Amino acid sequence: xxxxxxxxxxxxxxxxxxxxxxxxxxxxxxxxxxxxxxxxxxxxxxxxxxxxxxxxxxxxxxxxxxxxxxxxxxxxxxxxxxxxxxxxxxxxxxxxxxxxxxxxxxxxxxxxxxxxxxxxxxxxxxxxxxxxxxxxxxxxxxxxxxxxxxxxxxxxxxxxxxxxxxxxxxxxxxxxxxxxxxxxxxxxxxxxxxxxxxxxxxxxxxxxxxxxxxxxxxxxxxxxxxxxxxxxxxxxxx
Amino acid sequence: xxxxxxxxxxxxxxxxxxxxxxxxxxxxxxxxxxxxxxxxxxxxxxxxxxxxxxxxxxxxxxxxxxxxxxxxxxxxxxxxxxxxxxxxxxxxxxxxxxxxxxxxxxxxxxxxxxxxxxxxxxxxxxxxxxxxxxxxxxxxxxxxxxxxxxxxxxxxxxxxxxxxxxxxxxxxxxxxxxxxxxxxxxxxxxxxxxxxxxxxxxxxxxxxxxxxxxxxxxxxxxxxxxxxxxxxxxxxxxxxxxxxxxxxxxxxxxxxxxxxxxxxxxxxx
Numbered sequence: 209x210x211x212x213x214x215x216x217x218x219x220x221x222x223x224x225x226x227x228x229x230x231x232x233x234x235x236x237x238x239x240x241x242x243x244x245x246x247x248x249x250x251x252x253x254x255x256x257x258x259x260x261x262x263x264x265x266x267x268x269x270x271x272x273x274x275x276x277x278x279x280x281x282x283x284x285x286x287x288x289x290x291x292x293x294x295x296x297x298x299x300x301x302x303x304x305x306x307x308x309x310x311x312x313x314x315x316x317x318x319x320x321x322x323x324x325x326x327x328x329x330x331x332x333x334x335x336x337x338x339x340x341x342x343x344x345x346x347x348x349x350x351x352x353x354x355x356x357x358x359x360x361x362x363x364x365x366x367x368x369x370x371x372x373x374x375x376x377x378x379x380x381x382x383x384x385x386x387x388x389x390x391x392x393x394x395x396x397x398x399x400x401x402x403x404x405x406x407x408x409x410x411x412x413x414x415x416x417x418x419x420x421x422x423x424x425x426x427x428x429x430x431x432x433x434x435x436x437x438x439x440x441x442x443x444x445x446x
Numbered sequence: 447x448x449x450x451x452x453x454x455x456x457x458x459x460x461x462x463x464x465x466x467x468x469x470x471x472x473x474x475x476x477x478x479x480x481x482x483x484x485x486x487x488x489x490x491x492x493x494x495x496x497x498x499x500x501x502x503x504x505x506x507x508x509x510x511x512x513x514x515x516x517x518x519x520x521x522x523x524x525x526x527x528x529x530x531x532x533x534x535x536x537x538x539x540x541x542x543x544x545x546x547x548x549x550x551x552x553x554x555x556x557x558x559x560x561x562x563x564x565x566x567x568x569x570x571x572x573x574x575x576x577x578x579x580x581x582x583x584x585x586x587x588x589x590x591x592x593x594x595x596x597x598x599x600x601x602x603x604x605x606x607x608x609x610x611x612x613x614x615x616x617x618x619x620x621x622x623x624x625x626x627x628x629x630x631x632x633x634x635x636x637x638x639x640x641x642x643x644x645x646x647x648x649x650x651x652x653x654x655x656x657x658x659x660x661x662x663x664x665x666x667x668x669x670x671x672x673x674x675x676x677x678x679x680x681x682x683x684x685x686x687x688x689x690x691x692x693x694x695x696x697x698x699x700x701x702x703x704x705x706x707x708x709x710x711x712x713x714x715x
Contacts, residue, residue: 269664351665
């Protein structure tokens with residue numbers, strides 16, 4: 209199945225939580241990759257904090273410094289021999305002095321509650337810990353926009369709680385804007401302020417989250433918990 | 447998950463951890479280059495002994511080193527085992543298995559020399575690598591200005607080998623749960639090859655995403671590490687090793703010493 213992302217126009221308010229919703233293969237991750245310049249758009253303009261996304265490496269880095277991109281699979285992000293090295297990687301690339309790098313690493317590891325694991329290999333961590341380690345790797349760069357691709361996928365409830373608690377605390381303290389993708393309507397409904405619903409690369413809805421999830425077209429497209437609940441109850445009663 | 451090289455854990459301190467990683471990375475080269483250039487079995491065996499003593503003195507993990515070497519030893523044997531059958535003129539043994547098989551002295555000596563050279567080189571490398579952590583190893587090759595493309599590839603390679611091995615194991619278990627029976631070595635080999643090809647493709651895709659994630663954090667082809675300066679002591683240690691090797695090569699007649707020592711236990715008639 210192939211399609212292109214077409215005719216999309218949307219704004220994300222600063223310091224808000226914005227969700228990108230859609231079924232598997234709807235183009236959510238592709239859109240995220242376009243937003244940070246990992247993919248190049250054929251036409252149109254992408255602006256992040258007022259700066260237009262270009263192919264110029266210096267300009268691109270100026271924008272990317274302000275954006276933290278959390279990949280869906282933490283193994284796609286963790287590469288260094290120890291968590292501390294991995295977390296410090298982004299900070300060192302900012303060309304700040306070593307003391308500041310160390311301060312930020314310590315702060316980020318404390319924030320994600322992984323200080324005691326700093327000398328361990330990322331390969332030895334659990335999935336939830338890996339996710340938090342990748343988050344710390346972004347936090348050291350002090351991003352203004354945090355892009356989270358399926359941040360709660362494959363996490364147990366306890367890990368989701370910890371993860372959410374950390375992100376929310378940081379969002380408030382650091383005044384970050386959050387853009388996330390999720391299949392989980394519970395999070396979308398309760399966490400996001402605005403949403404963009406995608407279907408095969410096209411926008412179905414863009415606006416307030418509550419209104420969006422009430423929209424018939426959206427409901428039909430992404431389904432709902434009620435539907436699943438009904439199916440289970442019906443099968444049980446038979 | 448076990449890595450290919452016997453790296454030290456970050457929390458595990460050894461006697462030589464204080465020596466700068468670059469020096470620890472360079473020492474094995476200083477030790478092995480002479481016996482790779484000079485065809486001298488006595489020098490090779492001497493370096494082997496010196497390395498063994500260093501491993502014991504520096505309290506390096508001998509078991510960990512040998513667990514890696516034993517996986518390679520069969521390949522070294524395969525490399526040298528046929529040499530006595532083809533190289534040389536002086537026959538030292540001959541037997542008949544339908545066809546006449548001759549073992550030549552020159553080939554036999556060459557095989558022994560080659561075996562010891564390869565084995566000692568690997569032993570020396572593994573020993574000193576076991577004193578390095580993974581990050582110290584990467585730091586060392588970065589600072590001695592190995593091409594960044596090589597360092598980057600190595601980082602991705604060392605990172606993905608354990609993941610690849612783990613994926614292979616999981617896919618194999620899943621197949622076994624669905625009734626796949628591995629009855630003989632050939633089936634096992636075929637299954638592994640098939641899975642390996644598949645996971646390799648998946649991991650190529652993964653490494654591209656890893657590269658993208660590095661780019662997002664400012665990667666420009668160079669991995670930077672926390673600075674650690676080389677001290678005079680470090681250079682002193684390096685000079686000691688160079689001097690020892692220099693003396694062994696140019697000033698000591700190792701052959702006479704070995705013959706003398708052997709003669710003490712087995713006097714020549």
